Amino acid sequence: MNSVIISKAGGPEVLEYKELKLEDPKADEVTIKNHAIGLNYIDTYHRSGLYPLTLPSPIGLEGAGEITKVGSEVKDFKVGDKVAYCAAPLGAYSTHRNYPTKNLVKVPDNVDLETAATLMTKGITTFYLLHKTYPVISGEDILFHAAAGGVGQIFGQWAKSLGCNVIGTVGSDEKIENAKQNGYDHVINYNKDNFAEKVKEITEGKGLSVVYDGVGKNTFDGSIECLKLRGMLVSFGNASGPLDPVNVAKSIQPKGLYLTRPSIMQYTTTREELDEAANKVFEMASSGKVKVKISKKYSLKDIAQAHKDLESRVLTGPAVILP
Structure with missing residues (x-):
């Protein structure tokens, strides 16, 4: 696998693209081949040290891909499932990764994986803001x-x-x-x-x-x-x-x-809450009530430039990283 890690906090220059060995998934995990990775402001907070990490650390919270292996205790997911996630553990900035199923959702067939990778964090954030934190009328x-x-x-x-x-x-x-x-x-x-x-x-x-x-x-x-x-x-x-x-x-x-x-993790504490939020997000996208226009696509090798563009506010909408 190829992955981005940080060994020290700082600017975009601390993002290191490395080749690493991927172990087999643990009993409650699946191995995901990432097809698309979300780019979010919280990633810059982890990188800069505003939200401190134990270093060295992988980075990235959001991605979408296909399951290639399942752990021995996994029952609700299978090889070939399209899935997405937007929660810890960090490590979305990678070509492949292991991920616990408790924070994983299935992506419906009518939502493509690039859209799913840009929608999980931003869409679930919008869901809890409008429907949970302060329910608007x-x-x-x-x-x-x-x-x-x-x-x-x-x-x-x-x-x-x-x-x-x-x-x-x-x-x-x-x-x-x-x-x-x-x-x-x-x-x-x-x-x-x-x-x-x-x-x-x-x-x-x-x-x-x-x-x-x-x-x-x-x-x-x-x-x-x-x-x-x-x-x-x-x-x-x-x-x-x-x-x-x-x-x-x-x-x-x-x-x-x-x-x-508020933050996403406070509104997705249970499987029921996570599924409710993700299902509503995918429903809004598939119905056309929310249209996602990806403004730019970056190679994972160009992750430093992606962070520079994000922080300088030159992006005109959601961006996605392609492994």
Whole structure:
């Protein structure tokens, strides 16, 4: 097998492409030949040390492929099954890998593996944000930051299908049309305009019940300002850097706000939760309510460039890595 590992934390240059020996799968594992690998911001957090790992370590959480071997105790999966995953253990950046079946889902025949590899993390994230963390209702005004990004494009389409009035922010005028094509009713360039003031204009001063913020440091204060009495800030990412410590008396108490910091693993703790989320994601894709347009494909050998492009925000949508 060929795999990408990191021996130290740092920039894209620490990603090492190596040839390694793959052992037989353990009793509860299967061996997967990866056909496509997802590229996600959390991968850069693992690489940089923002989310510390025990080093050396493999990297990558999301992939899709075909089972080539099964462990002795595996009952629900067989050789030849199309499967996908988006959870620990790390190691998706590889041509082949062993993976525990408890975090594995089957991919339906009407969803191709490249789409599955880009949808697992981003799609399940969208599912729990809209249906679990803060279940939206038709007609509700909601705000999502980074509307033209990989999650943002899926989120906009999904939220629009639920009848929401979807407001998005982007970092440049060039991304405004992209966001509008993916379901956003209003798009604000937060590098040109005060997005909190624009939200007040759009909502006629009422503010929002919820803000979904995966940007982090640069948008926190404005997101708080956008919320109405007893609103909720869903903080789920750090694209602009980790959040500063929160001053509860200053930021939360004045409007009695709710602040939550969710992640996929908190909403896929059981087989039933994982299957519910994955099945809904695949249903949205196969029905056409969510369309995935892969913006770029990278060779696994070019993983450093993929990380550079992701962090510099030049990608116009979900990207995929091909082993």
